[in-house]
Amino acid sequence: MxxxxxxxxxxxxxxxxxxxxxxxxxxxxxxxxxxxxxxxxxxxxxxxxxxxxxxxxxxxxxxxxxxxxxxxxxxxxxxxxxxxxxxxxxxxxxxxxxxxxxxxxxxxxxxxxxxxxxxxxxxxxxxxxxxxxxxxxxxxxxxxxxxxxxxxxxxxxxxxxxxxxxxxxxxxxxxxxxxxxxxxxxxxxxxxxxxxxxxxxxxxxxxxxxxxxxxxxxxxxxxxxxxxxxxxxxxxxxxxxxxxxxxxxxxxxxxxxxxDEGIENCWKRYSRMARAARAAAAPLRLELYAKDPADGLTVYKVPEAVDGVAILGALEKDHGIRVAGGQDVLKGKIIRLAHMGYIDYFEVLAAVSALELTLPKFGHPVEPGAAVAACQRAYAGGA
Amino acid sequence: MxxxxxxxxxxxxxxxxxxxxxxxxxxxxxxxxxxxxxxxxxxxxxxxxxxxxxxxxxxxxxxxxxxxxxxxxxxxxxxxxxxxxxxxxxxxxxxxxxxxxxxxxxxxxxxxxxxxxxxxxxxxxxxxxxxxxxxxxxxxxxxxxxxxxxxxxxxxxxxxxxxxxxxxxxxxxxxxxxxxxxxxxxxxxxxxxxxxxxxxxxxxxxxxxxxxxxxxxxxxxxxxxxxxxxxxxxxxxxxxxxxxxxxxxxxxxxxxxxxDEGIENCWKRYSRMARAARAAAAPLRLELYAKDPADGLTVYKVPEAVDGVAILGALEKDHGIRVAGGQDVLKGKIIRLAHMGYIDYFEVLAAVSALELTLPKFGHPVEPGAAVAACQRAYAGGA
Incomplete structure (x- = not known):
């Protein structure tokens, strides 16, 4: 894998x-x-x-x-x-x-x-x-x-x-x-x-x-x-x-x-990737944790009924996707997906795809394709 | 080089x-x-x-x-x-x-x-x-x-x-x-x-x-x-x-x-390399700086008449050998040759050889072969 x-x-x-x-x-x-x-x-x-x-x-x-x-x-x-x-x-x-x-x-x-x-x-x-x-x-x-x-x-x-x-x-x-x-x-x-x-x-x-x-x-x-x-x-x-x-x-x-890319172009690129990651939340039926979200990572709330730690394990075991959970009191309650540094949009898309494939196995049904499409639409919306 | x-x-x-x-x-x-x-x-x-x-x-x-x-x-x-x-x-x-x-x-x-x-x-x-x-x-x-x-x-x-x-x-x-x-x-x-x-x-x-x-x-x-x-x-x-x-x-x-080597075998190996490096001093007509020398490096005194900084440059430029000089008040006055970590005896021999080839160019004649032979004899003396 x-x-x-x-x-x-x-x-x-x-x-x-x-x-x-x-x-x-x-x-x-x-x-x-x-x-x-x-x-x-x-x-x-x-x-x-x-x-x-x-x-x-x-x-x-x-x-x-x-x-x-x-x-x-x-x-x-x-x-x-x-x-x-x-x-x-x-x-x-x-x-x-x-x-x-x-x-x-x-x-x-x-x-x-x-x-x-x-x-x-x-x-x-x-x-x-x-x-x-x-x-x-x-x-x-x-x-x-x-x-x-x-x-x-x-x-x-x-x-x-x-x-x-x-x-x-x-x-x-x-x-x-x-x-x-x-x-x-x-x-x-x-x-x-x-x-x-x-x-x-x-x-x-x-x-x-x-x-x-x-x-x-x-x-x-x-x-x-x-x-x-x-x-x-x-x-x-x-x-x-x-x-x-x-x-x-x-x-x-x-x-x-x-x-070479230019710092302002970097900022724009991250902002665009962040919008794409956030657009996946609604079709994944996940809330965004941050009211005013940063552009380097997107944090999804894990629904009460879902085992947030087990999801992380499944994402890695089944799909090779390593995202982070919450720390301290937030352990098991959030999923933190980074889009900064040498992570590009297609990797964000892969992570959203893996979430779409994984969440239903934890009693949280989502419509296949809805989140990746939303992600893609937001990204296509431009810089 | x-x-x-x-x-x-x-x-x-x-x-x-x-x-x-x-x-x-x-x-x-x-x-x-x-x-x-x-x-x-x-x-x-x-x-x-x-x-x-x-x-x-x-x-x-x-x-x-x-x-x-x-x-x-x-x-x-x-x-x-x-x-x-x-x-x-x-x-x-x-x-x-x-x-x-x-x-x-x-x-x-x-x-x-x-x-x-x-x-x-x-x-x-x-x-x-x-x-x-x-x-x-x-x-x-x-x-x-x-x-x-x-x-x-x-x-x-x-x-x-x-x-x-x-x-x-x-x-x-x-x-x-x-x-x-x-x-x-x-x-x-x-x-x-x-x-x-x-x-x-x-x-x-x-x-x-x-x-x-x-x-x-x-x-x-x-x-x-x-x-x-x-x-x-x-x-x-x-x-x-x-x-x-x-x-x-x-x-x-x-x-x-x-x-895998064993810590005591490491100590013996470094001690043997150090003896070899020290044995080169006399034929190089250099004094050892340390009265009770450590086994990880050998420090040679640079004779008064010799430019100790220029020697370092020549060793690197002519032979690719990077040794260190003195710091602070010892700058230009000593040559520090390390034999620790992933440095082996043959590299020490190479450094001694390079010193033999270089010192005469700085007004400090030495007999070709004498130092490498002394180094080798000391090393052959065993662990």
């Missing part, structure tokens, strides 16, 4: 990216590797829509999230955490681990945080040092209005920190133009690489905060995630610690692919 | 390990990947010579070093740092970044720290919470007497923390038998993988310290490097954060190779 990976991370990597990983290991302190760092760094700036340096950290995405917190807010400082799911909670948990006072602005799973809620929280807590947010809440499939958040934070002292791990490169997110202060992402989603690298970009305003924090009495206790080291080394196209250099070499190829 | 990588990290990876990295990306929350984690975890215990869990962190080796410090000693606590080079200094710098009081026991570059010096420091500072040490000081090529250190720390309250990044798997290091408390290593040396993963093992005594620290008033401010998360997830063959899972899959193959 032909396996197809449609989980919202890791996502498949292009063949030439994978083959690069099979090439011999090379030394990282060399002019050749410095040239790779330079090229990758410029292409990352393009993806982040920023003129500021984008730093590459060998870590899971959570590593870059920790770097964002540890370097911008001292213990005892205040964070407004916008929480619409598990990944918004991840920000909150990191803040708590670092002794940051958390003001939580929380919405029920499936909903997005309204900019007005942020405005109200900031009015009540004008001393907030940071605001954490999530571009695409991968746990629920919601998108958040980062542009709207930035309009509010720009006029305040608070830095806007964005988890772009499953959103950046998929949906419009203009770091400089919108005035976002910190954006983090990981290698295993839109950047079409296996997991292992995390990335962080900071605005000039954020860098001022970082540099003054380190000079003050509450200097961050950080070493591996002291992002000044990465910035200072990057100025010479170098890294502070032995990087996952074969992954960086491979990243170069994935970024070229992304750049 | 055929390139040969003989730097003390990264080191070459076996072909089957690299090819595994070219296989499609897979999902990490699956029974298949849990089986890989289980197998890798057991094989890591074998390499660490421990019955305790060995944790895999997606990070450079320095990430695991930070985890060792952040989880075992609170800010304001005291560390005795045994420093014989740049990597011993790395421990000291991490301690300082975390507000740990540092007692430095320092020897000149090229020398190893004597256990008696540790005993004296511990007598003077019986309140030391940890002792940091380096099995193989990659910056100078020295080995340190970890067994001797452990005999001293075992009888104290201080935990012995060992940087095994370029030493573990190369030289005898028996975590449980010797009574070492914390051992860290990285993927890109004896474990024959590209960089990107770091590993840490802790004794029961160290785990007690960790758990009590988190319960106390000086609970570590850690999230990504909160090693309890890794331990607790590993109990279910899982990971707390999206791991570099294709690297873990590849690690499985490298560890099998290591296990």
């Amino acid at each position: 032909k396996p197809r990976l449609l989980t919202p991370g890791p996502t498949p990597a292009p063949e030439e990216t994978l083959l690069e990983l099979a090439r011999p290991v090379t030394f990282h302190r060399s002019s050749q590797f410095r040239a790779v760092i330079k090229e990758v760094s410029e292409d990352l700036q393009y993806v982040f829509c920023t003129k500021q340096p984008v730093l590459t950290i060998t870590a899971s995405g959570t590593g870059a999230m920790e770097a964002a917190i540890a370097n911008t807010v001292p213990p005892g400082g205040k964070a407004i955490c916008l929480v619409s799911g598990r990944w918004g909670e991840r920000w909150r948990n990191i803040c708590k681990a670092f002794g940051v006072t958390v003001v939580e602005v929380k919405v029920p799973y499936g909903e997005s945080v309204a900019p007005a809620a942020l405005a109200a929280a900031l009015k009540e807590h004008p001393d907030a040092a940071i605001v954490t947010s999530t571009l695409s809440e991968t746990a629920t499939g919601c998108r958040n209005d980062i542009k709207g958040f930035a309009e509010i934070t720009r006029a305040s002292e608070a830095l806007l920190i964005v988890d772009g791990i499953s959103g950046l490169g998929v949906m419009e997110c203009r770091m400089d133009d919108w005035g976002i202060d910190v954006v983090v992402t990981g290698s295993q989603k839109a950047l079409m690489l296996p997991p292992g690298l995390a990335f962080i970009g900071l605005s000039q305003r954020a860098w001022k905060r970082v540099d003054s924090l380190y000079q003050g009495p509450s200097a961050p206790k950080a070493f591996y995630f002291d992002i000044r080291k990465y910035r200072d080394n990057l100025a010479g196209n170098d890294t502070p610690f032995t990087p996952a250099n074969t992954l960086v070499r491979a990243l170069r190829l994935s970024l070229k692919r992304l750049r | 055929k390139p040969r990588l003989l730097t003390p990290g990264p080191t070459p990876a076996p072909e089957e390990t690299l090819l595994e990295l070219a296989r499609p990306v897979t999902f990490h929350r699956s029974s298949q990947f849990r089986a890989v984690i289980k197998e890798v975890s057991e094989d890591l215990q074998y390499v660490f010579c421990t019955k305790q869990p060995v944790l895999t962190i997606t990070a450079s080796g320095t990430g695991a070093m930070e985890a060792a410090i952040a989880n075992t000693v609170p800010p304001g606590g005291k560390a005795i740092c045994l420093v014989s080079g740049r990597w011993g200094e790395r421990w000291r710098n991490i301690c300082k970044a975390f507000g740990v009081t540092v007692v430095e026991v320092k020897v000149p570059y090229g020398e190893s720290v004597a256990p008696a010096a540790l005993a004296a420091a511990l007598k003077e500072h019986p309140d030391a919470a940890i002792v940091t040490s380096t099995l193989s000081e990659t910056a100078t090529g020295c080995r340190n007497d970890i067994k001797g250190f452990a005999e001293i720390t075992r009888a104290s309250e201080a935990l012995l923390i060992v940087d095994g990044i370029s030493g573990l798997g190369v030289m005898e290091c028996r975590m449980d038998d010797w009574g070492i408390d914390v051992v860290v290593t990285g993927s890109q040396k004896a474990l024959m993988l590209p960089p990107g993963l770091a590993f840490i093992g802790l004794s029961q005594r160290a785990w007690k310290r960790v758990d009590s620290l988190y319960q106390g008033p000086s609970a570590p401010k850690a999230f990504y490097f909160d090693i309890r998360k890794y331990r607790d997830n590993l109990a279910g063959n899982d990971t707390p954060f999206t791991p570099a899972n294709t690297l873990v899959r590849a690690l499985r193959l490298s560890l099998k190779r290591l296990r």
